[in-house]
Amino acid sequence: MAALETFAATRSKLFAELQEDLKQRGNPSVNISRFLDCLTATTEGGKLNRGITVVKAGYALLPNPPTPQEHAHLRILGWLVELFQAAYLVWDDMMDGSEYRRGRPCWYKGEGVGLTAINDACMLKSCIFMLLRRHFRGHPEYAAFVELFHEAAFRTELGQLCDTTTAASGQIQDMTAERYEFIARNKTAFYSFYLPVALAMLYCGQASEEGLGQAKSVLLDIGVYFQIQDDFLDVFGDPAVTGKVGTDIQGSKCTWLVVQARELSDVHQQQALRESYGQKGMDHERRVKGIFSELGIDVLYTDFEKRRLGELQAQINALDESRGGVKKAVLNMVLDSIQQRDK
Structure with missing residues (x-):
């Protein structure tokens, strides 16, 4: 449970970074608010198994106890997988005509959303590469991270x-x-x-x-x-x-x-x-x-x-x-x- 809470806490930090990136691009506040609503709605309520798997696997693979930076990096990579999952679930729900996801109406079923959920899912996926660049551009496997996400998408x-x-x-x-x-x-x-x-x-x-x-x-x-x-x-x-x-x-x-x-x-x-x-x-x-x-x-x-x-x-x-x-x-x-x- 403690690991889950620690992992979940990273989400707020990443969402704040994405909000700041949107502001720097001159986005109207309504765009920012709408997108933050999408980020929250599509990543809440899940079991977070995919993201937590990144963290647990990393802890098992590191030769020494993880440093604070390694803790943070593994949690960020985990959330990138959760963003990937969120984007594809939005598309999947629309294509299947699903009504509910994680006990609540699917994102595209929300008031004022509809087909604009297609673009919302595209933005969720784009956030993966924004955050990868911000946090891992100096990592020796940065290019491999990018290629792996592209391969997963394909x-x-x-x-x-x-x-x-x-x-x-x-x-x-x-x-x-x-x-x-x-x-x-x-x-x-x-x-x-x-x-x-x-x-x-x-x-x-x-x-x-x-x-x-x-x-x-x-x-x-x-x-x-x-x-x-x-x-x-x-x-x-x-x-x-x-x-x-x-x-x-x-x-x-x-x-x-x-x-x-x-x-x-x-x-x-x-x-x-x-x-x-x-x-x-x-x-x-x-x-x-x-x-x-x-x-x-x-x-x-x-x-x-x-x-x-x-x-x-x-x-x-x-x-x-x-x-x-x-x-x-x-x-x-x-x-x-x-x-x-x-x-």
Whole structure:
């Protein structure tokens, strides 16, 4: 809890810096006020797991106890990941037509926001590079930080493209395991799991080519597991706990659940899925959920989760930390943070 409070406290300092940058550019006060409202609304209420992962990974990688400057730098890098997350959630909510995020109306649903949220998300993303320049221009890995965020952006957008085009087609036969894997690795896993750890490795001077490669291999697999959890919670989770109402079924999303249902269903169930999956209305949603229940998708998920956790742990245990390999303790920390979550 203390680590979370310390991390959260850094946000006010960074927001004050961004406010000052806007003033220096001659922005009207109304612009500044509006943007600060956006910064606050889109970064509040989350678990902050991605940002805190940067900090915890950095502490584990530094050869000595962190100095005050290292403490501050790791927290700043963590908040840059949270800003990245905020920008893409704004875009994602708009594209999915979502109503709620973190227990409150999505940013674009706010009074007077609407489509201007597109530009708000662009500004959130631009703030990452403003703050990187301010705090890390003298760091030996500054260029690598910039390139990593650009790579994360491209991968996320590539995954989003595949996600939205698959949903738009509405064709159950297109929702294959291979397509699902591509979406999960790019849209979610890269920025949610590899980006935070790679930033910490770069900052701490622990980013050998072999170490980054090991980290990416494991963390992308962990990220796919995380996305499967998300898919399950969208349908079977409690909105009072998750903070959002599930939209995957009516949104015709390519999820782990529908991939399993497509492979396990008989001809009649497949016809029902084609008729109701992606259609608006609670009757269609209940029909799809009924098929999921008939197929025992919830039991299948429980068995999968137990098996997958064992596989991921074995993958970590098999790594060689010598010759610049990634520290197993960092990967174990990440895996432990998402095991059997309910939101």
